[in-house]
Amino acid sequence: MNIKDATVLVTGGNRGLGKELVQKFLDAGARKVxxxxxxxxxxxxPRLQPIKLDVTNEEDVKAAAEVARDVNILINxxxxxxxxxxxxxPSMQRAHExxxxxxxxxxxxxxAFAxxxxxxxGGAIVDILSVLSWFTTPLTAAYSASKAAALQLTESARIELRSQGTQVIAVHLGYMDTDMAADINAPKVSPAAVADKIIEGIINEQEEVLADQRSQHVKAALASDKKAFYQTIQAEWNKTEQPV
Ligand SMILES: NC(=O)c1ccc[n+]([C@@H]2O[C@H](COP(=O)([O-])OP(=O)(O)OC[C@H]3O[C@@H](n4cnc5c(N)ncnc54)[C@H](OP(=O)(O)O)[C@@H]3O)[C@@H](O)[C@H]2O)c1
Known part of the structure; x- marks a missing residue:
């Protein structure tokens, strides 16, 4: 679909990938973000409309849907x-969050926005997922569970919303150079490169965007031999200091 003259809503648009996406949509000719x-x-x-939106707050989501009635691209x-x-x-609080x-x-x-x-x-919904929606490690189990759940939601929404002409896109990536991965010492893709792939995915009407090399490699490795993939993760875990 066309980005030019689109009206976009980006959640978490104040920093990280969200902020980059906001700029890229403007650069690509979006009418309003x-x-x-x-x-x-x-x-x-004047093309930017700030909106108070905590996605875990029902009132915020409802108010956003009352205000942003002209949206045709939703970025989760x-x-x-x-x-x-x-x-x-110490508790399960973080996993719940x-x-x-x-x-x-x-x-x-x-x-709210369908x-x-x-x-x-019709428009488009873009869900930012992760390679960790496909596999997990002991240190990312809660995150992986939440992203795996979001992946299933993405797939079901695509089926359910197809008849209304809504394109539903799953975006996968490995580590990205934002606050979220600041403490991770590993190769990271830039948020700008990821945002470019997402814009390209919307224009080309893709159902899936593999936004970096890591997501392409992981997808291929899991498809060919999941057991070998997990053996590597087990070996890495065995090297870490574990509570006795
Ligand atoms: N960075 C990575 O390595 C990586 C890899 C794969 C996937 N991802 C995914 O990419 C997306 C963007 O992450 P990022 O790397 O840009 O992370 P980030 O720099 O930590 O930014 C996270 C954004 O989400 C917002 N946010 C968090 N909870 C929220 C809530 N309840 N309601 C509304 N906004 C909320 C934050 O707002 P505040 O400023 O208010 O906290 C912030 O704008 C996420 O879905 C993440 O899971 C990231």
């Missing part, structure tokens, strides 16, 4: 990640 964030951004750009980008074992974390934000937040946004997209001709 609603920048959803827990603390509304300040801007003098807001996300959180913790890197800790779900078995030994990840599910609330990454899965239920995305679900709430799709439920009728708006329908009214506006």
């Amino acid at each position: 609603y920048v959803g964030s827990r603390t509304p951004i300040e801007t003098s750009d 980008n807001a996300g959180i990640a913790s890197f800790a074992s779900v078995l030994t974390a 990840e599910m609330e934000t990454n899965y239920f937040g995305t679900l709430a946004m799709i439920r 009728p708006i997209l329908k009214k506006n001709g």
